[in-house]
Amino acid sequence: MRILAALITAATVTLTGAAQSASPAAATTSVDEPVPGKLLLMLDASGSMKAQDPSGLTKINAAKKALTGLVDALPDTAQVGLRVYGATVDGKGKPTTAACADTQLIHPIEALDKPTLTSTIKDIKALGETPIAHSLKEALNDLGTEGKRNIVLVSDGEESCVPDPCPTIKKLTTAGVDLQIDTVGFGVDAKARKQLQCLADAGKGSYYDAQDASQLANSLSKLGQRALRPFTTTGTPVTAAPSAETGPVLKAGQYTDTFAPGGPARFYRIERAPGSTVRMSVSMRPPKPGDTWLEEMELKVTDEQGALCASDLDNRFNPEGLLQVMVARVVVDGDGDDPCQTGSLIASVVRGKNGAPDAPVEVLVMEEPPVSEVDSLPAALGEAQSITAPATGKAQPIVGGGGFSDAVTITEGMHTEVVLPGEQLFYKIRLEHGQRAAFTLDAPAPGTATPEFHGTDAAMFDIVSWNPAREPFNHSSAEPSSREAFNGDGPVVANAFVPEVRYRNREGDDLDVAPASIAGYYYFSLGRDVEAADSTANVPLTVRIRVAVDGEPTAEPAYAGPSPDASASSSDSASPSTSASPSGSDTTAAAPDDVATDDGGSGWLPWAVLGLVAVLGALGAAIRIIQVRQRSQANT
Structure with a gap:
């Protein structure tokens, strides 16, 4: 029950964009929407799956139970499919031509049809051989050519139709196929584990062991969740420039960008009020890079004349797991008289040359106004x-x-x-x-x-x-x-x-x-x-x-202005280089469609209510200010 509840929780998590400004007339912040991911579950239904696992279930029944629990908890809009191999041809223990072509897409990759897929899973029988390489080649056709593509492969043994399936997958991924393969070995021996690990490495994914039904259910639930909800960046899309003079202007807010490995620095310009403290961060979860052992990202902030104000370098080493989020962050104090503390700033970002190809980043700029009576x-x-x-x-x-x-x-x-x-x-x-x-x-x-x-x-x-x-x-x-x-x-x-x-x-x-x-x-x-x-x-x-x-x-x-938390979520960031709204349309708040605005209509009541709410809100804010000042005086 814990696993099912966790899956349901995962399915109901909502991906939110940057918080909106409290002003109804402000422009809305756009969100960098990722292309919906596609997940293909691939199940080994070979004859060896008839064996029992330590829980007392046969391996095939344990796998079907885990898959059913995953499907029940996924959102209806999830793009999920299921392919099985070894389920229809009994080669009598021999890798015949028919047995080595035995792979079927039993549920296409589309918006999830839970009743149909659950019924299909129930009918799977363990029978034949283990044509992993052929099944993975067919899986690429299933997934198409666009969007984030993930395969989660569950197998209890090694490939039985070719000597080694790994070279096939390496050839596909080195040819530029954008694909991630995670593999789960269900009670496997050392040779099968080595094969499945190689497949995961070639597919820039991970390998996990599962010794029993419970571990299998846990692994499938988390891998399915992770494939459908990748590292998310939200904010106003912006592109850093190759020179400080042409860098887009960033006000307080949240932005998204993409950085390729290596190359020269790319620049942003930061506007801030004199005397305010600026906090800036650049966050990235590096893609798994295969053989790359180091990922780096450096952030520098200078004044308009190029004098260094602050800098930070963050890195990740392959043995520690490059899936960990990297954050380069700086604080530029506003309490002083030099250009770093009073004027506009220039930020530059450099990503290390050893990283994997283009990675999305999230850029956060917070502005903290001066404070009186410190x-x-x-x-x-x-x-x-x-x-x-x-x-x-x-x-x-x-x-x-x-x-x-x-x-x-x-x-x-x-x-x-x-x-x-x-x-x-x-x-x-x-x-x-x-x-x-x-x-x-x-x-x-x-x-x-x-x-x-x-x-x-x-x-x-x-x-x-x-x-x-x-x-x-x-x-x-x-x-x-x-x-x-x-x-x-x-x-x-x-x-x-x-x-x-x-x-x-x-x-x-x-x-x-x-x-x-x-x-x-x-x-x-x-x-x-x-x-x-x-x-x-x-x-x-x-x-x-x-x-x-x-x-x-x-x-x-x-x-002496909005709090830093409020300024970072302000929709002023919607236009990094111009004051126009993203769509170019008028951003003045419109009256609701169902509210009459003529003098003889009934539209006065909602507006009267809104006016009363505004008055009460102002009164509450005034009371809060008095309370804060009283507390401040009490602490002196």
Whole structure:
């Protein structure tokens, strides 16, 4: 039931664009919509699938049960198909011509028809040979030539019709076919595991072991979810320029761009009010690059004369799993008189030459106006006091997002999550000044099966907490640690936290404190390291997540303009190089179609209500300002 609930949660996650401005007359922010992904499930129905797995089910029945659970939980709009091989021709244990051509697309890749596909899965019989290479070649025809294309292959054995299927797939992928292949070995031996690992590597995917029905269901659910919901970027599309003079002008907001590996720097120009602090980040989840071992991204910000204001370099190494999100981020202070603190800025981005081809990036610009009466605000924390979340209530299944823009809003209490090797999941929770939060991991979740790991095999988990500008906290010396390994002997606890948010935390150099200086959505990412194909830890694990928020909103700074959180979500970013709306149309708010606007009609009532709401809102805002000032004076 936990897996089914988690799948349902995944299916209902909505991909949201950048938040809209509170002004009804403002232009709307456009969203960089990805081409809908296509997922082809491929199932081994060879004779060996008649054998039993450790749970007591035959392998074919365990696979059918896992597939049915996945299908039940997928959204109706999912583009999913199913191909089986070895299901119709009994070669009597010999790779005959007919047996090696035995592969069928039993459900086309189209908007999901759950009743039909479920019924089709029920009728699958295990019978013949294992023509993996031929089936994968046919799968390319199934998937077509456009959009993100994913294959999830489940097999319990090696190819039986050609010596090795891997060269066939390598030839296809090196020819430029845009395809990802993830493979799941269901109770396989070393030779079959090596073949399936090679297929996954050639297809820029991952290989996972499944020793029983439960592990198979977990792997299929997460792989299906990940294929249908890739790393998402949202914001106004923009293209960085090859020179600083021609760079598009970015105001506070969120943007999307694409960067190829290597090459010269590409530029943006940033407008900001004198004295305001600018926070900028560039986020990217690098595609799996095959043999590439290093991915880099560098962000530099200078003044108009080219003097360096701030810079950051982020990188990922292949052994650590390149699926982890990279973030290059800078803060340019506005408290001073030099050009970096008063004038417009120039940002340049360089992606390392070793990366995989074009990757989408998300560019965030936050502008923080000056604050009056800073000395009346609470002083910076001397050091961050680690807090953990208690184990209270009943844990509810949840599925994290693939990045910042589709991070799942997580509530206080307890949750369960299934985590695959090489996966990084994102969650967010809103914090105001005066509040702090904890994100505590129990691996594995209490009450779930504990897998047996051999030798030095272990599952390594890493939690990172980020502020609204995507600046990470440094929890390297905190206890409990934010990075822990489960080796199969007993549960482990990992923990990340956000210290109390105070405006003046920025005054210190403590990387566990300084980022907690602005209100807004704080993020927690839960990552798991990649495992070797033959590692007994290369299996899905169910973990428990505990979340706590402590403190009441207080000591809000008096900004001389919109708060940084509001400025980043402003729809002013809709036009990076012009003040016109994206469509070029008039952006003045129109009256609703069903509201009469003539003097004798009934349209006065809705407008009167709106006017009353506006008055009440203004009154509430005035009261809030008085309360904030009173709290500020009380803290002096």
